[in-house]
Amino acid sequence: GYLIGKQNPDGGFGEHHESCMAKRWLGAESTPTQTAWVLMTLCRSGLAGTTAARRAADYLVRTQQPDGDWPTEPVLGVFNKSTLIRYxxxxxYFTVRALAEYAQGRDGWSIPAV
Structure with missing residues (x-):
């Protein structure tokens, strides 16, 4: 549906922080956090077996750095329509949680060792 249709070619998901002011979805480069949110949504909606979920999980694994962290992300939120927030x-947190939720019940897929 709608959410899956927003998946980027790299398998991840990203939304620009200006979506809040524009009052409509504005796409952006994929981020681990936003991809994790979508992956958790797919898992909790019974869509963990979809190609979109697999591509999102693969994106998260692929973007993990050798030290186990993920790349620093741009602004992820807007508070009170005036304050940009980066968490x-x-x-x-969300990438590890999403991968754990996805890995449950996925025969033939496991979280690679770092």
């Missing part, structure tokens, strides 16, 4: 730990 540095979101890229760590």
């Amino acid at each position: 540095d730990n979101y890229r760590r």
Whole structure:
């Protein structure tokens, strides 16, 4: 549906922070956090077996750095229509959680060792 249609060619998902002001979806480069949010949504909606979910999980694994972290992300949120917010730990927490949720019940797919 709608959400899957927003998947970027690299398998991830990204939305520009100006979507809030524009009051419509504005695409952006994929980020680990936004991709993790979508992957968790797919898993919790019974869509973990879709190609979109597999591509999102693969994106998260592929973008993990050798030290186990994920790349620093641009602004992820807007507060009160005037304050840009960056949550540095979101890229760590949500990516690990999303991969764990995806890996449950996925025969033939596991989280690679770092």
